[in-house]
Amino acid sequence: MNLKQLSHMLSLSQTTVSRALNGYPEVNEETRRRVMDAAKRHGYRPNPSARRLATGKTGMIGYVLPTGTSVDIDPHFVEFLSGLGDYARSHELDLVLSPADADDQETTYRRIVANRQVDAVYISSPRPADRRVALVNTLGIPFIVHGRSEGFDFDYPFTDIDNEGAFHEAARLLVQLGHRRLALINGDDRETFAIHRESGVRRALAASGLTLGERHVCSVVMTEENGYRATRRLLEQSDAPTAIACSSLIMALGVVRAVRDLGLTIPGDLSLIAHDDVFPWLKPENFSVPLSTTRSSIRMAGARIAERLAARISGLEEGARGEVWPVDLVVRGSVAGAPG
Amino acid sequence: MNLKQLSHMLSLSQTTVSRALNGYPEVNEETRRRVMDAAKRHGYRPNPSARRLATGKTGMIGYVLPTGTSVDIDPHFVEFLSGLGDYARSHELDLVLSPADADDQETTYRRIVANRQVDAVYISSPRPADRRVALVNTLGIPFIVHGRSEGFDFDYPFTDIDNEGAFHEAARLLVQLGHRRLALINGDDRETFAIHRESGVRRALAASGLTLGERHVCSVVMTEENGYRATRRLLEQSDAPTAIACSSLIMALGVVRAVRDLGLTIPGDLSLIAHDDVFPWLKPENFSVPLSTTRSSIRMAGARIAERLAARISGLEEGARGEVWPVDLVVRGSVAGAPG
DNA sequence: CAGGAAAGCCAAAGCGCTTTGGAAGACTCT
DNA sequence: AGAGTCTTCCAAAGCGCTTTGGCTTTCCTG
Numbered sequence: 001m002n003l004k005q006l007s008h009m010l011s012l013s014q015t016t017v018s019r020a021l022n023g024y025p026e027v028n029e030e031t032r033r034r035v036m037d038a039a040k041r042h043g044y045r046p047n048p049s050a051r052r053l054a055t056g057k058t059g060m061i062g063y064v065l066p067t068g069t070s071v072d073i074d075p076h077f078v079e080f081l082s083g084l085g086d087y088a089r090s091h092e093l094d095l096v097l098s099p100a101d102a103d104d105q106e107t108t109y110r111r112i113v114a115n116r117q118v119d120a121v122y123i124s125s126p127r128p129a130d131r132r133v134a135l136v137n138t139l140g141i142p143f144i145v146h147g148r149s150e151g152f153d154f155d156y157p158f159t160d161i162d163n164e165g166a167f168h169e170a171a172r173l174l175v176q177l178g179h180r181r182l183a184l185i186n187g188d189d190r191e192t193f194a195i196h197r198e199s200g201v202r203r204a205l206a207a208s209g210l211t212l213g214e215r216h217v218c219s220v221v222m223t224e225e226n227g228y229r230a231t232r233r234l235l236e237q238s239d240a241p242t243a244i245a246c247s248s249l250i251m252a253l254g255v256v257r258a259v260r261d262l263g264l265t266i267p268g269d270l271s272l273i274a275h276d277d278v279f280p281w282l283k284p285e286n287f288s289v290p291l292s293t294t295r296s297s298i299r300m301a302g303a304r305i306a307e308r309l310a311a312r313i314s315g316l317e318e319g320a321r322g323e324v325w326p327v328d329l330v331v332r333g334s335v336a337g338a339p340g
Numbered sequence: 341m342n343l344k345q346l347s348h349m350l351s352l353s354q355t356t357v358s359r360a361l362n363g364y365p366e367v368n369e370e371t372r373r374r375v376m377d378a379a380k381r382h383g384y385r386p387n388p389s390a391r392r393l394a395t396g397k398t399g400m401i402g403y404v405l406p407t408g409t410s411v412d413i414d415p416h417f418v419e420f421l422s423g424l425g426d427y428a429r430s431h432e433l434d435l436v437l438s439p440a441d442a443d444d445q446e447t448t449y450r451r452i453v454a455n456r457q458v459d460a461v462y463i464s465s466p467r468p469a470d471r472r473v474a475l476v477n478t479l480g481i482p483f484i485v486h487g488r489s490e491g492f493d494f495d496y497p498f499t500d501i502d503n504e505g506a507f508h509e510a511a512r513l514l515v516q517l518g519h520r521r522l523a524l525i526n527g528d529d530r531e532t533f534a535i536h537r538e539s540g541v542r543r544a545l546a547a548s549g550l551t552l553g554e555r556h557v558c559s560v561v562m563t564e565e566n567g568y569r570a571t572r573r574l575l576e577q578s579d580a581p582t583a584i585a586c587s588s589l590i591m592a593l594g595v596v597r598a599v600r601d602l603g604l605t606i607p608g609d610l611s612l613i614a615h616d617d618v619f620p621w622l623k624p625e626n627f628s629v630p631l632s633t634t635r636s637s638i639r640m641a642g643a644r645i646a647e648r649l650a651a652r653i654s655g656l657e658e659g660a661r662g663e664v665w666p667v668d669l670v671v672r673g674s675v676a677g678a679p680g
Numbered sequence: 681c682a683g684g685a686a687a688g689c690c691a692a693a694g695c696g697c698t699t700t701g702g703a704a705g706a707c708t709c710t
Numbered sequence: 711a712g713a714g715t716c717t718t719c720c721a722a723a724g725c726g727c728t729t730t731g732g733c734t735t736t737c738c739t740g
Contacts, residue, residue, distance in 0.1 A: 002695095002696055002697085003696060003697060003698095004696075004697095012719080012720090013719065013720045013721075014696090014697080014698090014720090014721095015698085015699080015700095015719075015720060015721080015722095016718080016719055016720070018697070018698060018699085019698090019699090019719090022698085026717075026718065026719080027717095027718070027719080028717080028718060028719085031718080031719085045451075045454065045455065046696080046697065047393075047455065047456075047695085047696050047697070048455050048457060048697095049389065049392045049393045049396075049398075049455075049456060049695080049696080049697090050393055050695070050696035050697040050698090050725090051696080051697055051698075052389045052697090052725095053387075053389045053390055053393045053695085053696080053697070053698095053725050053726070053727085054696080054697045054698040054699080054724080054725055055697080055698065055699095055725090056389075056725085058389075060436065065421070065425050065435075067422065067425040067426040067429050068426060069426060071422070071426075072422060072620040072621070073418045073419070073421055073422045073425075074418070075415055075418050075619070075621055077418050077421075078413045078414070078415050078417050078418045079413070081405070081413055081417075081437075082407065082411070082412060082413045085405050085407040085413075085437065085439035086407040086408060086409060086411075086439065088439045089407050089439035089440060089441065093439075094436050094437065094438045094439070094457070095405075095436065095437040095438075095439070096400065096434050096435065096436045096437075097421075097425065097434065097435040097436075097437065098434045099425035099426065099428045099429035099433075099434070099435070100429060101429065111385070114385065115385065115387065115388050115389070116387075116389060117388060117434070222621065223620060223621040223622070223623075224621060224622050224623070224626055225623060225626050228626065250621050250622065253593070253622070254626070257626070257627075257628055260628065261628070279415070280412040280563060281412070281415055281562065281563040281564060281590050282563070282564045282590065282593070283563075283564070283565060286564055286565050286568065286594070286597070287597075288597055288600065288601070342725095342726055342727085343726060343727060343728095344726075344727095352689080352690090353689065353690045353691070354690090354691095354726090354727080354728090355689075355690060355691080355692095355728085355729080355730095356688080356689055356690070358727070358728060358729085359689095359728090359729090362728085365687095366687070366688060366689080367687090367688065367689080368687080368688060368689085371688080371689085386726080386727065387725085387726050387727070388727095389725080389726080389727090390695090390725070390726035390727040390728090391726080391727055391728075392695095392727090393695050393696070393697085393725085393726080393727070393728095394694080394695055394726080394727045394728045394729080395695085395727080395728065395729095396695085
């Protein structure tokens with residue numbers, strides 16, 4: 001059942017039927033009712049391929065997925081996706097993942113924009129002066145950045161959490177508890193979130209005249225194993241930290257294991273605070289010693305970004321507003337006063 | 341730059357240019373070279389919207405993503421996606437995720453097929469007599485099932501791992517080590533993989549005249565917390581098992597924690613084997629006691645399924661061949677002879 | 681050298697929708 | 711009553727590609 005057939009059986013032109021269905025004003029309400037009625041009765045659904053050829057609208061939002069045999073997709077992605085998908089569903093949006101060589105995402109962005117394959121895109125895990133952000137900005141496709149980039153001469157729309165503030169709070173608490181040697185086990189410090197977290201920690205330390213020793217900060221891919229190794233390295237050095245801030249729950253697993261392997265305890269010998277993106281399958285309260293966390297649901301971020309993308313597509317949102325969400329500091333058993 | 345312009349500047353018809361570009365035989369090789377040359381020089385890329393309207397081909401593979409506020413996407417998904425994406429990239433395929441109400445995926449399948457939004461789909465986490473499989477089979481769109489369904493009067497193409505064999509091997513090893521009371525902490529037993537794993541364990545036990553006690557098998561969503569709870573329940577009952585087979589590494593984290601909480605040790609008091617889908621961020625060899633596993637890379641499965649989907653789309657693969665991959669049993673420190 | 685086959689190209693008809701540019705009729709106003 | 715204004719609808723022109731059917735021209739073959 002296509003438009004031609006439908007309009008023919010209604011003895012109307014395709015124009016009128018199309019307009020009636022799409023809510024244009026220049027059609028009699030009586031006629032519109034007849035049309036909508038017939039459309040529903042015959043289960044007419046406009047062919048999206050035809051529609052997108054005619055209008056350029058696709059009803060899809062795009063994401064360029066970095067791939068490669070040695071490229072791992074962040075497990076956070078799936079949780080983000082839950083939120084995004086949940087919102088997208090309610091607005092009949094689909095998500096298209098365009099796999100790209102991790103070292104050349106630019107080509108793919110250009111392709112999906114030039115081909116009009118999606119109505120909007122989002123960008124995640126941005127770095128300072130991220131080329132992808134600059135690119136989509138000049139390409140002129142609606143977009144939202146999940147996280148922040150920095151150092152552009154233009155503004156852009158983003159949704160981020162207050163990583164700086166979160167880790168500032170975490171570190172401040174530790175300092176208040178008497179800790180003087182803090183360490184930070186961070187994610188990839190080429191990414192903005194990691195940079196922000198580090199400055200948050202530094203700011204808290206500075207407020208008490210302390211610093212973050214060079215050997216007290218690590219930047220690694222956020223795996224359990226790297227959390228373990230980093231912790232071993234930290235705790236086996238001469239001026240071992242008495243408290244650690246850790247950028248992910250998965251790494252925190254490794255931290256806990258390392259501490260145990262060394263015959264130490266949490267929080268007796270070491271206080272630990274980790275960032276929790278709120279996974280359903282791994283919860284900080286279920287660590288052997290309940291883990292203090294800076295908590296922010298990445299799933300909600302996914303939903304929010306879908307919402308903003310939808311708004312931008314339909315023209316309801318414009319401009320370059322950035323929003324920064326506060327992060328909860330949740331204190332549990334893994335922090336205590338500094339030993340000694 | 342569109343076809344019209346390109347053909348005009350070559351003084352050829354659109355027909356000839358189109359055919360030259362698409363490798364049709366009825367065009368002079370000399371001409372073809374000229375055309376391809378000009379196309380490359382001017383960066384001509386056929387408009388996919390137009391092409392799909394004309395051909396019905398989209399260059400996309402589809403996946404219906406169950407969503408809902410209380411629906412969690414399996415973290416395995418992201419790893420599967422890595423493999424799928426990596427292959428898809430090399431074949432210029434995109435993946436479209438169509439979010440659907442978890443309780444009504446059928447509508448979405450019908451929509452994406454009726455609208456010709458994708459060239460093929462894959463289905464994951466199938467259950468016996470899975471309605472989705474029956475549906476896509478009748479809808480006539482190329483598809484591959486990741487995993488297996490059962491109880492149909494038709495065959496269908498799938499790629500699965502030998503869950504039955506894997507857990508049979510695992511259980512057999514435990515029995516050989518003298519264990520008499522095994523337990524299984526399984527995933528959702530409405531899904532085929534879980535059913536297969538359970539029968540694998542049962543078969544191994546039966547071979548030695550043993551059985552899997554009703555209270556020795558749990559079926560839960562695969563989270564750390566559920567692994568913990570299940571283990572507590574198992575070990576605190578009167579005829580506690582001396583060995584556990586566990587369906588996921590994440591649950592195994594909970595198992596380990598529970599064992600520790602109870603003041604027991606692995607493998608002294610309890611032997612443990614878990615299934616490992618091979619995540620980069622959580623490795624069995626890095627458990628405090630290195631974990632024995634049945635190992636099968638879900639990432640490779642993703643790549644394979646992309647490969648088969650691509651083959652089906654281009655007509656290179658037909659029929660309903662199912663393939664079942666063997667699973668490695670990797671023995672590490674978490675298994676030992678039965679205590680006592 | 682005639683006749684048929686093959687090679688190489690083209691015009692035009694789709695694919696199914698949206699949108700432009702009217703046109704006809706009804707209605708209002710002076 | 712004539713002029714202007716809405717209201718309501720339509721024919722047709724895209725959107726940019728593929729593909730059908732056919733038309734020349736060239737190449738064999740007997």
